[in-house]
Amino acid sequence: MDANLQQFKAEFFKALAHPMRIRILEVLAEGEQNVNELQTILGSEGSAVSQQLAVLRAKNLVNSVKDGTTVVYSLRDPLLKDLLAVARQIFNNHLIESISLLKDIQKQ
Structure with missing residues (x-):
């Protein structure tokens, strides 16, 4: 069981990489x-966005629903929003530590 969970986590984080x-x-x-809409928001070409969406779909991170000729995407699991928020907090903590180190160096 633990090996399956570890493999799932590894594949999950690869999808986020x-x-x-x-x-x-x-x-x-x-x-x-x-x-x-994603292309406009990201300021990126359609092929690049579609390519990355294909990876996210393959890893079951997003849902896609066809609405006429349009495909609408959403998060498959709302906990992804929490995960992204935690990643931002970790980044901020690292940034605060780096700033603190730089201030200490400047004082010397």
Whole structure:
């Protein structure tokens, strides 16, 4: 069981290992979007966005629902929003530590 859980976690974090995929998840944490909306928000080409969405779909991180000719994406699990918030807090903690170190160095 532990090996299966560790493998799941490794695959899960691999899916998060791209800045555009993280940004897509952050945008979807705020609400459903279609590809065109994501392209506009991300300022990126459609092929790049579609490629990253395919990875997120393959790893079951996002849902896709066809609405006519449009595909609408959403987070599959709302806890992803919490995970992204925790990652931001960890980043902020590292940033605070770095700033503190720089201030100490400047005092010397």
